[in-house]
Amino acid sequence: MSELIVLTCASGKQCSHLVPLLYDESMYKLRLVVNSTASSERLQKQYPKAEVVQANLDFPQDCARILEGATVIYYIGPPFTWKETYYGINVVDAAVSESKKPGSKFAHFVFSSVLHPELTKLLNHDRKRYVEEHLTESMLPYTILQPSHFTDNAIGQLVAQKDVDHPVFKAPHSAQTAFSFTSLHDYAEASAKVIQERSKHFYATYQLVSTLPMKYTEYIKSIGEAMGKDVEIQEVPYEQSVGNFCERMFGSRDDVPQTLRDGPERLVLYYNHRGLYSNPNILEWLIGRTGSSPADVAKRYLQR
Numbered sequence: 339m340s341e342l343i344v345l346t347c348a349s350g351k352q353c354s355h356l357v358p359l360l361y362d363e364s365m366y367k368l369r370l371v372v373n374s375t376a377s378s379e380r381l382q383k384q385y386p387k388a389e390v391v392q393a394n395l396d397f398p399q400d401c402a403r404i405l406e407g408a409t410v411i412y413y414i415g416p417p418f419t420w421k422e423t424y425y426g427i428n429v430v431d432a433a434v435s436e437s438k439k440p441g442s443k444f445a446h447f448v449f450s451s452v453l454h455p456e457l458t459k460l461l462n463h464d465r466k467r468y469v470e471e472h473l474t475e476s477m478l479p480y481t482i483l484q485p486s487h488f489t490d491n492a493i494g495q496l497v498a499q500k501d502v503d504h505p506v507f508k509a510p511h512s513a514q515t516a517f518s519f520t521s522l523h524d525y526a527e528a529s530a531k532v533i534q535e536r537s538k539h540f541y542a543t544y545q546l547v548s549t550l551p552m553k554y555t556e557y558i559k560s561i562g563e564a565m566g567k568d569v570e571i572q573e574v575p576y577e578q579s580v581g582n583f584c585e586r587m588f589g590s591r592d593d594v595p596q597t598l599r600d601g602p603e604r605l606v607l608y609y610n611h612r613g614l615y616s617n618p619n620i621l622e623w624l625i626g627r628t629g630s631s632p633a634d635v636a637k638r639y640l641q642r
């Protein structure tokens with residue numbers, strides 16, 4: 339009988355790369371968890387063999403429902419909500435209850451966290467730190483995956499300008515800041531491996547990045563080279579950049595509660611001076627090849 343793999347934030351960026359890697363495996367049945375009706379309808383059309391479930395991770399009863407009969411949960415937390423820690427704790431608690439049911443098939447909790455959850459100045463990192471702690475202390479068989487800033491974040495904006503004479507990148511923070519980038523494609527491959535190989539990865543925490551630290555200027559240059567273009571970088575002023583984030587994440591620039599605005603405000607401030615550093619060795623060991631450069635990722639987008 340096939341095993342039930344539950345994936346949260348199934349309509350999001352990470353799952354758009356991960357779900358296709360698991361969907362055709364006959365040993366798995368997928369339960370794709372979303373919040374909105376629009377995402378539910380879209381995924382039902384895209385993945386007719388999967389079960390698509392609407393849930394609000396704020397509600398413990400919804401978390402219990404998504405875990406019913408599950409063998410594995412691949413847990414991604416919704417971004418930039420002050421409730422992120424509560425959501426994660428709700429899901430861990432639901433997994434513990436599921437694992438204690440008579441005849442339970444529950445076997446693995448995979449948490450897609452973030453690189454350096456110990457960075458308390460970044461709320462979107464700090465909020466995951468408590469989820470990691472709760473999961474570690476739950477005594478469930480777990481694996482924690484820590485991706486960095488996704489390589490793909492700026493690529494859509496740039497590839498859309500492939501036929502423009504002078505493409506421009508609007509940098510949301512200082513372009514001198516360096517990051518290790520994680521390609522969504524590489525990260526999905528590593529995540530699928532962890533799900534498939536299961537017990538080999540129990541109780542491990544992996545930093546998963548595709549590149550050594552590189553300045554944003556170098557990152558944009560590498561994408562520009564794949565497009566055959568010189569890209570001009572324009573840094574967006576702080577207040578405007580926070581407004582852009584809020585508009586993208588919450589649908590409004592100004593009419594956003596401070597509890598939500600806190601996340602983007604801290605992020606832009608932090609990234610103006612400090613980036614996220616790691617080393618691609620662990621990712622390369624997992625996927626058995628070199629991590630993708632920004633140019634590799636851009637070429638994939640251009641070929642689509």
Ligand SMILES: NC(=O)c1ccc[n+]([C@@H]2O[C@H](COP(=O)([O-])OP(=O)(O)OC[C@H]3O[C@@H](n4cnc5c(N)ncnc54)[C@H](OP(=O)(O)O)[C@@H]3O)[C@@H](O)[C@H]2O)c1
Pocket residue numbers: 346347348349350351352353371372373374375377378393394395396414415416417418451452453462485486487488491
């Ligand atoms: N962007 C980066 O560079 C980066 C890097 C490392 C880690 N991360 C982390 O990645 C996570 C987000 O993953 P993603 O980028 O794949 O997602 P995403 O594209 O931002 O999509 C957000 C997802 O959250 C779901 N959602 C929102 N509110 C919900 C709720 N109350 N209950 C259940 N689901 C809810 C949405 O469902 P609907 O579509 O139905 O609304 C959607 O699937 C965040 O924790 C973020 O910190 C991001």
